[in-house]
Amino acid sequence: MEPTDEGIIERLQARVDAVRAAACGVCARNVCGHEILFSVAMGLGDKPRCLDCLAAGLGKSTNPFRDHLNAHFRQRHCYAEVWRRENQREGFASDSLPGCLWSAADPERADDASESSDGRVAVSDEPGVAVFADETWDAGDIACGDLVLGLRHRMSALTPRARLMLVARDPGATEDIPAWCRMTGHALLAQHHPHYWIQRKD
Ligand SMILES: [Zn+2]
Ligand SMILES: [Zn+2]
Incomplete structure (x- = not known):
């Protein structure tokens, strides 16, 4: 770990702790730590939403959205570490797909969620010389x-x-x-x- 990593993780953890056990800003159901972490990742950490409402608000289906975010978190050590902590806090094995968001029957739960190959934004690697910005x-x-x-x-x-x-x-x-x-x-x-x-x- 780089020296700054610990600080980044603790700040992310503090953002989750600050709204722990909050009610979903849309449906008022209590959100869990994983849902707060999803909300933080989407820039909604101050007003967390449950997974269903988060996905619906973005026009996405719940489970593919959940799997996509989970795969994304696994590549980001700061999110991955807080996710593991939330697993433990909610009583799940630290590297499992937690039962609060994945049903036991979900085939995904047996597998390692992996980054889907679809949905990649095709963008140029060239400097955007022609791209005007406001x-x-x-x-x-x-x-x-x-x-x-x-x-x-x-x-x-x-x-x-x-x-x-x-x-x-x-x-x-x-x-x-x-x-x-x-x-x-x-x-x-x-x-x-x-x-x-x-x-x-x-
Ligand atoms: Zn909700
Ligand atoms: Zn949870």
């Missing part, structure tokens, strides 16, 4: 939940179809930003790490 945001080396939280805030401030050029130096951004755009429906026009051009959805 706004820029230099996120520096902000990582994990803090990056998407800041990004969500800035995208929501744009007018529909306006473009943001993001500078994000965290190495995880190469996975996090395309995944976040896929999940939220904003268009990733081009990426050339650490630069990302994102167009707000309508």
Whole structure:
């Protein structure tokens, strides 16, 4: 682990702890730690939603959305560590797919969830010289939940179809930003790490 990793994990954990046992912001059902972590990843950590409402709000089916986020977390050590802790807190083996969100009959639960090959955003690896941006945001080396939280805030401030050029130096951004755009429906026009051009959805 790099020296800063522990701090990133503890800040992510603190974000989960801050709203522990909150009610879903849509249906008022109590959310579990995993659902809070999903919400944090989507930039909704201050007003967590249950998995069903989170998926529905993004126009996704619950289980594919859940599996996609889980696969994404496994590639991100900060999310993976907090996920393991939440498994233990809720009484599940630390590396299992927790029974709160996966039914025992779910065939996925027996397998390692793996990143699906579909849904990858086709983007250019070339610098986006022709891509015009309305706004820029230099996120520096902000990582994990803090990056998407800041990004969500800035995208929501744009007018529909306006473009943001993001500078994000965290190495995880190469996975996090395309995944976040896929999940939220904003268009990733081009990426050339650490630069990302994102167009707000309508
Ligand atoms: Zn709900
Ligand atoms: Zn749970």
